[in-house]
Amino acid sequence: xxxxxxxxxxxxxxxxxxxxxxxxxxxxxxxxxxxxxxxxxxxxxxxxxxxxxxxxxxxxxxxxxxxxxxxxxxxxxxxxxxxxxxxxxxxxxxxxxxxxxxxxxxxxxxxxxxxxxxxxxxxxxxxxxxxxxxxxxxxxxxxxxxxxxxxxxxxx
Amino acid sequence: xxxxxxxxxxxxxxxxxxxxxxxxxxxxxxxxxxxxxxxxxxxxxxxxxxxxxxxxxxxxxxxxxxxxxxxxxxxxxxxxxxxxxxxxxxxxxxxxxxxxxxxxxxxxxxxxxxxxxxxxxxxxxxxxxxxxxxxxxxxxxxxxxxxxxxxxxxxx
DNA sequence: AGTGAAAGAATCACTTA
DNA sequence: TAAGTGATTCTTTCACT
Numbered sequence: 001x002x003x004x005x006x007x008x009x010x011x012x013x014x015x016x017x018x019x020x021x022x023x024x025x026x027x028x029x030x031x032x033x034x035x036x037x038x039x040x041x042x043x044x045x046x047x048x049x050x051x052x053x054x055x056x057x058x059x060x061x062x063x064x065x066x067x068x069x070x071x072x073x074x075x076x077x078x079x080x081x082x083x084x085x086x087x088x089x090x091x092x093x094x095x096x097x098x099x100x101x102x103x104x105x106x107x108x109x110x111x112x113x114x115x116x117x118x119x120x121x122x123x124x125x126x127x128x129x130x131x132x133x134x135x136x137x138x139x140x141x142x143x144x145x146x147x148x149x150x151x152x153x154x155x156x
Numbered sequence: 157x158x159x160x161x162x163x164x165x166x167x168x169x170x171x172x173x174x175x176x177x178x179x180x181x182x183x184x185x186x187x188x189x190x191x192x193x194x195x196x197x198x199x200x201x202x203x204x205x206x207x208x209x210x211x212x213x214x215x216x217x218x219x220x221x222x223x224x225x226x227x228x229x230x231x232x233x234x235x236x237x238x239x240x241x242x243x244x245x246x247x248x249x250x251x252x253x254x255x256x257x258x259x260x261x262x263x264x265x266x267x268x269x270x271x272x273x274x275x276x277x278x279x280x281x282x283x284x285x286x287x288x289x290x291x292x293x294x295x296x297x298x299x300x301x302x303x304x305x306x307x308x309x310x311x312x
Numbered sequence: 313a314g315t316g317a318a319a320g321a322a323t324c325a326c327t328t329a
Numbered sequence: 330t331a332a333g334t335g336a337t338t339c340t341t342t343c344a345c346t
Contacts, residue, residue, distance in 0.1 A: 039331065149245070
């Protein structure tokens with residue numbers, strides 16, 4: 001078990017910068033936070049090892065790659081056993097259209113966000129989902145009209 | 157208006173790789189797709205210019221930076237005028253806790269995903285939201301227990 | 313799409329406060 | 330324990346083929 005990471009103000013300032021733009025050079029980061037590149041590099045590497053930094057990814061425009069339709073799917077389930085949940089998690093992991101899957105408290109058991117090409121593609125996904133996951137008590141699909149805001153940058 | 161980008165199989169293969177890992181060198185990408193670094197670099201730069209590539213970001217672990225609570229907020233509004241919607245979009249843009257905001261079709265008008273420290277922090281956010289956005293007909297908060305899956309990689 | 317060169321960046325051993 | 334220096338290596342970038 002790793003000890004809880006202590007993040008000082010400089011660590012947080014670095015995170016704030018690289019969260020928004022992973023292409024910033026160490027020299028640019030260093031200039032922003034008032035250090036030289038080497039200590040910045042050491043801090044970043046430390047935060048990667050500690051798991052504070054989960055990764056660096058390239059974000060695409062969904063519409064430009066042929067996936068303009070986003071759907072939120074609320075699931076209510078019948079069987080709440082550990083075995084069922086494990087099976088469900090594996091099914092979801094194997095479906096690349098599912099970008100996010102959250103286990104929820106309250107009336108909804110699971111909430112999915114799905115990216116597909118169009119309505120027929122969503123229908124095909126829906127059929128695969130309900131076939132792969134038996135015992136769904138209720139499935140509610142809500143279709144997104146517009147992404148008003150979308151960021152991966154956490155408020156730190 | 158830019159012409160619709162044509163993405164060939166190599167473009168898509170490059171996108172598939174860098175979507176998962178933005179730290180891959182051009183040499184590594186080139187080896188994967190069976191080219192040399194220069195044409196890969198030209199393709200990536202072209203897709204950046206075209207807007208297919210939206211950016212490169214660093215992802216953090218929310219719990220490790222003190223934001224372990226994710227809340228989905230469904231909003232029903234009274235006023236559907238263009239002016240209201242513009243005001244709402246600006247309010248949401250100014251609230252860093254709101255990571256995503258979608259305008260929806262159907263029963264729910266807007267769906268937000270919010271990251272906060274704990275329940276008191278969510279309550280404070282809730283008050284700020286309902287104060288900043290007058291005329292909300294209904295606000296439903298659903299609390300996430302567990303992120304079963306979360307990826308930024310689109311199924312291309 | 314590839315080659316080869318030049319410029320720029322990351323990485324690290326070592327030094328200093 | 331944290332930051333800086335300078336050298337090395339790797340990577341990106343680009344003119345030319």
